[in-house]
Every structure is written in structure tokens, then in C-alpha cells.
Amino acid sequence: MKLPLDVTFRNLDHSEAVEALVREESAKLERHFDHIVSCRVTIEAPHRHQTKEPKVKGELFQVHIELGVPQQRLIVSQKGKPAQSDLYKAVRDAFKVATRQLEDYARKLRGDVKSHAV
Template identity: 55%
Template sequence: MQIPLQISFRNMDPSPAVEAIVREKAAKLDRFFERIVSCDVTIEAPHRRHHKGKLYKVRIDIGVPGKDVHVNQEGPKNQAHEDVNVAIRDAFDAAVRQLEDHVRRLRGDVKSHAS
């Protein structure tokens, strides 16, 4: 990556362990697309007022030439996302899929419909 990774925490204290996991996952993104310009990761803890279903939200914004890739892992209420590590893993898995799709479009492997 040309620009350093930006990690933000919302409603939670910064954790060196979580930050290390994010840095490890982000470093692997270069394998799928080597021209990544930036990567911003936001990890949001649930509000303290919730007693059940405290699901972490992870947002990844990846800057690439042509079109940015945005992953927002908060969609369906997946109870596995009560663990921040699982939420991070799922978000980066989705980011990899979107990067692979972006690379296929750039290479012309995906057919485009005539207007």
C-alpha cells in the first residue's frame, strides 16, 4: 500500500491485539490487487445500553484506481459478530471478494451489457 493503513475505533478503547489482527489482514490485500492506494478500517462496538445482541460493525474503505471498494459488515444480524475477531474476518473476506471482482472488471473478464 502506498498510503499507511488507518484504523479507527468507535465506542471502544483502541486495542493493540485488534489492531494487530487488522494490520495482518490488510497486509494480505496486496496479494489480490497490488495497486491499493489507501485502506481505512473502522471498528464500531455496540452501544453500552444493549444487553443482548452486542454486534460489532466493521467498515473497510479501500482506495484503488478507478473505483473505491467499500465494505460495510453490519448487514444481517449474525450472532457470530458478537466476537470482534469474527466480524473483522468476515469484513476482510468480503473485501477480498470485491477486490477480485474489481480486478476481473479491469482485465475485461466480465461481460458488460450493451446500453
């Protein structure tokens, strides 16, 4: 199955290389759970206050991922964590977190998660 993917760039120019990385990383998610309904990825840079300056060195990036799975949405947001200055690392880190959440969700569906006796 081909994963439905929506990639959005905010406050930065669209990059084919970054989008290719997102497509590559999102394709890996299907190895862990093949019933993903949707995948939305938003890549953000800080607002540049309407200046026409080129990208500032040391600019910080955040990646947000929303996965639609049956009966639930899994959200990966880097809020509260330091933003990354390397865009590619920010994408890979966000997808690592998404993979972990997806694996946990799949375990719960299979009943592999132990519950404590009351």
C-alpha cells in the same frame, strides 16, 4: 508496497491484538490487487450510553472497510447484516468480503468479466 492503513475504534478501547489482526488481513489484500491507494478500517461497538461499566457480554461489533483503488472506492459495510458478537470473527468476515470485492474489481480492470451481447 506498504499499504496505507488507518484503523479507528468507535465506542470501544483500542486493542493492539485487534489492530495486529487488521494489519495482517489488510496485508493479504495486496496479493489480490497491488494498486490499493488507501485502506480505512472502522471497528464499532454499540454506544454504551456514557456508562463506566466494563464490556457487556454478548456485545455486538461491526467492521467497516473503505478501500481506495484507482478510479473508485470499494466499501465494505455490514449494515443490514447481523452484527457479530466475536470481534475477531467480525474482522475476518469483513476482510473476506473486501477480498471478494477487490478480486471482482481486478477482474473488471483486466477485462476478464464477460459482458452479455445486446
